[in-house]
Amino acid sequence: MKNSLDRLMDADDSEPLVDELDRRIIQATQAGLPLDVRPYHALAEALEVAVDVVMARLSSMRERGIIRRIAAVPNHYALGYKVNGMSVWDVPDDSVARLGKQVGALDFVSHCYQRPRHLPVWPYNLFAMVHGQTREAVEDQVGEIAALLEGCNRGHEVLYSTRILKKTGLRISK
Amino acid sequence: MDALDCRLVNLLQDGIDITAQPYMAVAGQLGISEEQVVQRVGQLLDDGYLSRFGPMYDAEKMGGAFSLCAMQIPADELEKTAETVNAFDEVAHNYLREHALNMWFVIATEHADHLPVVLQQIEQKTGYPVYNMPKLEEYYIGLRFEAGATQ
Known part of the structure; x- marks a missing residue:
């Protein structure tokens, strides 16, 4: 025993x-x-x-989840998804879990996380990554997120990536 | 990249098994040989359609830490600072974004207590503050891109 x-x-x-x-x-x-x-x-x-x-x-x-899967990681730029917008939202902390799940369930959202604010520089606590062929496509998707969040949206921005400075994946030291 | 490559990329995003001949299933689905699968994967990597092919490791599950960080770098300092930040092995990827906070990178460390050390070293070497934004909750992660869908 x-x-x-x-x-x-x-x-x-x-x-x-x-x-x-x-x-x-x-x-x-x-x-x-x-x-x-x-x-x-x-x-x-x-x-x-x-x-x-x-x-x-x-x-x-x-x-044990140390390996998520053994798979191909596509270069989304090369596949035609040239616009990558990180949409960031300021929503009330007591609603973020409920809203995060709703936003994460949208089929065009590839990642959705709650992250800490850094006031006054950074007021946003909900991050949703969206990808598309054009900015217009991404903006339409961001509009859908805004509609979903309605009165809980106290402000948002979309940060478009303009250049990949490094992409190597995880490295552990020798 | 032809139609067969698109199907191959889509199938291989779901992952392969841990068996002696893990490409057998995909080769069967596409009606090509395993050698051709491997040859095409090599070509897709060489041509830049794939960034990587292999095990996708989760740093946190290994006892490590993972975080998204942002910095505000003046345009004329950008190249030099990017070089300094990218020189850290712990920086997995780094994107330039249109915002006052213009440099966004992911740090992965093998031991959780090493992450704050790396942040401090980056601040010291670059002379700019690092805003650390580790995930507090994950609501969804399903990154997948349909090859051929945007043509």
């Missing part, structure tokens, strides 16, 4: 963390997976680790 302290310790132990081999796998794949019809074999060979072990580690990291 486990007492409550043991259960607490177990809860701590179950925190998903990475060990040395996980780290080596992350370092070897953070720029991408080897281009090979058997990519996990190629990875195992490069790491000098058995392929079963590499696949088990990747599966474990995926189960």
